[in-house]
Amino acid sequence: MVQVLKGNIVQAPALGELQITEQGYLVMEDGVIRGVYDRLPLEYATAPLVDYGQALVMQSFADMHLHAPQYPMLGMGMDLPLLEWLDTYTFPTEARFADTDYARRIYRRLATDLITNGTTRVCMFSSLHTDATWILMEELERAGVTGYVGKVNMDRNGLPGVLQETTEESIRETLRWLEGCHFDHVKPILTPRFTPSCTDELMAALGRLAQEKGLYVQSHLSENLGEIQWVKELHPDCQQYWETYAKYGLWTSRTVMAHCVWSDERERQAMKDAGVTVVHCADSNQNICSGVAPVRAMLNEGVKVALGSDIAGGDHLHMFDVVAASIRASKARRMMDDWSTPFLTVAEGWYLATSAGEEFFGEQPGFAAGNSLHAIVLADDTLPQPRTLTPAERLERAVYRRQEGAVQAVWSAGRKIYAKP
Ligand code: GUN
Ligand code: FE
Numbered sequence: 001m002v003q004v005l006k007g008n009i010v011q012a013p014a015l016g017e018l019q020i021t022e023q024g025y026l027v028m029e030d031g032v033i034r035g036v037y038d039r040l041p042l043e044y045a046t047a048p049l050v051d052y053g054q055a056l057v058m059q060s061f062a063d064m065h066l067h068a069p070q071y072p073m074l075g076m077g078m079d080l081p082l083l084e085w086l087d088t089y090t091f092p093t094e095a096r097f098a099d100t101d102y103a104r105r106i107y108r109r110l111a112t113d114l115i116t117n118g119t120t121r122v123c124m125f126s127s128l129h130t131d132a133t134w135i136l137m138e139e140l141e142r143a144g145v146t147g148y149v150g151k152v153n154m155d156r157n158g159l160p161g162v163l164q165e166t167t168e169e170s171i172r173e174t175l176r177w178l179e180g181c182h183f184d185h186v187k188p189i190l191t192p193r194f195t196p197s198c199t200d201e202l203m204a205a206l207g208r209l210a211q212e213k214g215l216y217v218q219s220h221l222s223e224n225l226g227e228i229q230w231v232k233e234l235h236p237d238c239q240q241y242w243e244t245y246a247k248y249g250l251w252t253s254r255t256v257m258a259h260c261v262w263s264d265e266r267e268r269q270a271m272k273d274a275g276v277t278v279v280h281c282a283d284s285n286q287n288i289c290s291g292v293a294p295v296r297a298m299l300n301e302g303v304k305v306a307l308g309s310d311i312a313g314g315d316h317l318h319m320f321d322v323v324a325a326s327i328r329a330s331k332a333r334r335m336m337d338d339w340s341t342p343f344l345t346v347a348e349g350w351y352l353a354t355s356a357g358e359e360f361f362g363e364q365p366g367f368a369a370g371n372s373l374h375a376i377v378l379a380d381d382t383l384p385q386p387r388t389l390t391p392a393e394r395l396e397r398a399v400y401r402r403q404e405g406a407v408q409a410v411w412s413a414g415r416k417i418y419a420k421p
Helices: 068-073 082-098 100-116 129-143 167-179 199-214 227-233 244-245 265-274 282-287 295-301 319-337 346-353 355-360 391-400
Strands: 003-014 015-027 032-039 049-059 060-068 121-125 146-150 186-190 217-221 253-258 278-280 302-306 375-378 409-412 415-419
Touching: 003 032, 003 346, 003 355, 003 375, 015 346, 032 227, 049 391, 049 409, 060 068, 060 278, 060 302, 060 319, 060 355, 068 082, 068 100, 068 121, 068 355, 082 227, 100 121, 100 129, 100 409, 100 415, 121 129, 121 295, 121 355, 121 409, 129 146, 129 167, 129 186, 167 199, 199 217, 199 265, 217 244, 244 253, 244 265, 265 295, 282 319, 295 302, 302 319, 302 346, 302 355, 319 346, 319 391, 346 355, 346 391
Parallel strands: 003 049, 060 121, 121 146, 146 186, 217 253, 253 278, 278 302
Antiparallel strands: 003 015, 015 032, 049 375, 375 409, 409 415
């Protein structure tokens, strides 16, 4: 079936480029985009049309790194560095997801929070619990969120008896979990938490599984200096952190690595060569004092970069806020160490939060023909205005001054999944 959306259509077809079609027409057939037009082609003249008036019809967000079981601890433990924060706050919080009723309640709320704020694609960590991970996947599917979810693997340096598996258990549960993943829009991704959490034996087993089944992989890389030092001690044979993943076949174009704050030229070259996607988590990197990632260098070098909220290292789930945090982080880097490095513009930040993530799911940037429709409809802002704002200015204000309830409607994988009551 052909359907038409009319409004001020905003898309990011390339890094730094905003394409705006005022009072344009977005045409889709069976949920797949046919094109964006200034004038409605005659062949679609009789198709059902939804007129969103002056609202912005924009690409929805892809949150490429977040921890679902940390949703209840947003904004907690923010005075601690990574490794202490994990032991003190994170692991005990994740341990609660052994309780499936609790998991259901929290994950239902998380799924609604994602959708009502315009995130329709995710690359997400669950906890190590198989049952709670299925529940998470069910709740995302039910709400209309699409993407990848991973049951976490951790067989060392967790909380023994509370949040840690044996190696055998971790492998067995991962296989059981994969067997039970039959969701249309939410797919499994292998998730070794990070090198300090996984024995060599577990990493090797996961690497074999990734290869055999062609699975995607997500983990953490070079986030914090203490962590990097620890990894060096655990793998004296590896010159750099990334090699601890590469060694086991976990470093391919189907890999996403969160943070990469301290990745130097050599590590970045390894990302580029393998086609690994970096997920920049500016909010989290600032909160737990990990550092400021060299995003501009990565982009210049042709490394793939997308954005993640990394809740609850990040304290903002909403991707408008995450875009603003990324822009501010790039400005901090410019001010502190190199005034010749351009900061991220609003258009660039928004591209990274939308099109860059889209690419990981095999789609073309922007509202390209052939993409499945992932869109949000954004009402005009209700703040005092100095004059009538252009659509680009309205997007900028949404980034810097996200307003509760501004998302009017959401489309995900071609389905209208939310309309503001
Ligand atoms: N490294 C290993 N686990 C985590 C986590 O839960 N959050 C962050 N930010 N880094 C990690
Ligand atoms: Fe993380």
